[in-house]
Amino acid sequence: MFFSKRDLQFQLFEVLDSESLTKYEYFQDHNRESFDMVLDAAESIAVKMMHPLLIEMDRNEPQLIDGKIRIHDGMKPIIKKMGEDGWVNAAFRYDEGGQQLPVTILNAAGFIFQASNYSASIFSFMSGGSANLIRTFGSQELIDTFTPNMYSGKWQGTMALTEPDAGSSLSDISTSAEPTEKEGVFKIKGQKIYISAGDHDACENVIHLMLAKIKGGPIGAKGISLFVVPQKRIEGSQLIDNDVLTAGIFHKMGYKGAPIAHLSIGSNDGAIGYLVGEPHKGLSYMFQLMNEARVSVGLNATAIGTAAYYASLAYAKERPQGRKIAEKDPSKPQTSIINHADVKRMLLFQKSVVEGSLSLLLFCSKLSDLIHIETGEAKERASLLLDLLTPIAKSFPSEMCCLSTSAAVQILGGAGYTTDFPVEQYYREARIHPIHEGTTGIHGLDLLGRKITIHNGKAAQIYFEEVSKTIKEASQVTEIQLFSEKLQKYLGKAQQATGHLLGLAGKGEIEKYLADATLYLEMFGIITIAWQWLNQALIAQQNLATAHEADRDFYQGKLMTLRYYYEYELVKVDSLVKRLQSTDNVTIEMQSGWF
């Protein structure tokens, strides 16, 4: 199996107490049974429809033929099913056709889809995210015109941001929007690249949520507006070609089943876009989707890492090779490699990364739900904490699942490098995540340069309070007290490093302050996951005494992984903190000509 149902239940219902969400009016029709039904339904689609295509979709990439991208035929029933069963708008209100499902549960279901076949999972996710932008910021006319077919899976939604000359530096986009006689209707002209599901033959129409600059507006980020730019526009009951050409398709190392398009918009002056919300506010609108998408990218990476972990775990249990270190008799039978300490180390590494990440990501999902349903201070706290955690929730899983899928390959040895096993594919697929939805470097700058300091550091203060709360609880449980002390110590180190860096900012040394933002993000990520592990261990320790046998094994595994993580991963903060507090500015002083 490519994920653990037991772990998902542990995270959702034991650690996060997701059932408590049903006490709120918005979620009152739900209960544990309905949540389980949702997860079972997801598992059924994942197992029966998505997973069987995992390898095939990798080997038979989408192709651009006569201006249209052709995807794997097996995607068509999946996209249809996802629409029909209401997965695209499951979290939306009843009056919008939604099911008022908590994001926590929807993301857990998404995790199952992603673990089964990442490429197959993105189509309805893209539609959901972009439809959500229209319904939140668009006019009723836009909502009525576009969203129903996006919900049903008939039309594909996308987010169209990146351009050939504007990737990390979004403010430099040059796609232009020229007003027409009709209010809210613009002529769009430009190039967009790396557009996921930007065109394919399993939908009737593609609805791009596109950033462009209205001519004559402010330069830079303040001049960016958001438009709905459909591939075909709607005139009466007709779909009319809207001059959005698929100029190319990108072939990639992995994530091959998903069609990634290069779009040429308005090359014949015929592309029409509909303004969403007010002019020049596009970037702030888009950030709603980007923040959701960033948590989703973390989840994607975690899902791929999870599938690789279970593939390597199954192999390690079955593959005999070598003998226990103290066994010198070559006539004795070989032992399964899972009995070698070094293989267990690589499995524990994977387990600590993927279950630690999943814990953080579902916690972030629950914060989204709380922001939606809470009010006042509770809402504000959840909102600030999610803001702070977003760069970590995106980047830690993305970076670490490159390494954890690598460990999966290593456990299989030569077999892992061949296409006879799926781990090499997981290794290739994991590598996109530190890149898209903002590179790790961008998220480092976001965390250290913005999130740590916003609202006079209030988000950071809430974070430290929350971590300290867990530390305090754990300090009262004998078996894990030691780990609460360790986390307290490392939290102190992180605070000290933060103080050092903010000191540089205070002196106006902005370049020095931010030069190692990526390392700061790494440090913060390691500590955040250590917090998640302490929290998981608290629950595991609590429930261990009364658990039946299989569950005892499960909880023991959690407690051992806590130990692994603190012994092997948390200690890396020592080295990071040493560097972060160093005064050698080698990366600033290095000159281009010296390379």
Next chain:
Amino acid sequence: MFFSKRDLQFQLFEVLDSESLTKYEYFQDHNRESFDMVLDAAESIAVKMMHPLLIEMDRNEPQLIDGKIRIHDGMKPIIKKMGEDGWVNAAFRYDEGGQQLPVTILNAAGFIFQASNYSASIFSFMSGGSANLIRTFGSQELIDTFTPNMYSGKWQGTMALTEPDAGSSLSDISTSAEPTEKEGVFKIKGQKIYISAGDHDACENVIHLMLAKIKGGPIGAKGISLFVVPQKRIEGSQLIDNDVLTAGIFHKMGYKGAPIAHLSIGSNDGAIGYLVGEPHKGLSYMFQLMNEARVSVGLNATAIGTAAYYASLAYAKERPQGRKIAEKDPSKPQTSIINHADVKRMLLFQKSVVEGSLSLLLFCSKLSDLIHIETGEAKERASLLLDLLTPIAKSFPSEMCCLSTSAAVQILGGAGYTTDFPVEQYYREARIHPIHEGTTGIHGLDLLGRKITIHNGKAAQIYFEEVSKTIKEASQVTEIQLFSEKLQKYLGKAQQATGHLLGLAGKGEIEKYLADATLYLEMFGIITIAWQWLNQALIAQQNLATAHEADRDFYQGKLMTLRYYYEYELVKVDSLVKRLQSTDNVTIEMQSGWF
């Protein structure tokens, strides 16, 4: 360009003083000019023949058709050229048709081939290594029968070790050898997998250097013998089918241009093998080739990492994106990404890994030469030091070039993930190296469990003496004195960790002693490369004052990379040492059922 000629010259002639080898009688016909000619000849083949096929060979993998592996047609002239120009046996004696070229220079040439197209480089390397085994341990008859056609490129050589049930645990091979009436001639029966260049259509015959067990011999490693098992055996002037069938071909994540075969030997009872040397000594013979091959694997990884580094460096210099951190004006033009500290960090990381690794690998190559030409204590010291360094020289580059090629991908961002640029291919190709020729885990056990302790720790003692010598020299140069102090401190930490682990061994706690051998290897690797950087910096600092302008930039780059490495990489030893000295045996205590 995919490598730096300037850096290769620096390493060979400024750091290692390879010219000094020509003072020895064996190398007396060589001089700086002849070395340069060899390197130029390698560059010419690499640039004109190998590099143009880099992408093509990846996209058009070898295929097994009607029992024969078909490789890319472009390989045929390359294999012919490599044979004709004497690359296979260049290091061998004149009377063997060789050129008595130092291994140092031959490996430097090999590095150029590998950086241009790793898959294309392996054919003649495999032939050279296996021919070397025959000439060292085989009878004159075997030498005369097989090696000339291997030297000329007409026949392919291989090393055939791994079996479906015996990879890391070589002592468990089950391929059998049954004596025939003729002395030294055996009937061979078994399966071999993952045989590089194990079959292809660019050669007339394939000569396998194969491990098998003579029936009735000792069990385990002590019963392994070495055989020449040709694909076609020679009877008179005829090539007769020898019942070595190509049962399959492995398709892989990368390294796709090289045909990796599954061989079925003697399935019709018709496979003949010729014993090399004495019975039951096969494993010790094979270790000659394996030790050479391990240094070569390190070099392969470094070469791929080097090509990726230069690809990402070129991109970083050309790609405009974003503005300097303190520049807030969006109307200003974008800057090249090489001006961002975080991009420079990723470039410095790559530079530190690939140039540090190359330095170590050429140092090891020079040790090979010294072992060959020196006598007495000098020979013994070189031999022990090379023994100790081999697991590090294999593993550090292999592991780190997975990360450095990843940094190359990251610098290119979305573009790096597409097949429009070669970095994704380098990322895939790098991943084989921590696996083949002994996994990293195996080398950890080799270093800590064997090399550190052999001859009462004499190899380790020589290592510490050599590193201390460099530290002492550097301590007398003001500009780098600080780094000599740092290395001294970390060397002390490594010695302390070693003492702790050997203490466990002394108490008979063998499992605890070796549980973290992989981490010990990592620590030892980081320190060893820090030593190489200190040594490079010594020379760079020395030569800086009198250098012309371009060379000043080159030396400045070396000194900055020293700083980078000590600031960002060497500090990782702190975390490793903390774990290595911990008493929490979590990876031993973890149970299979708890995962």
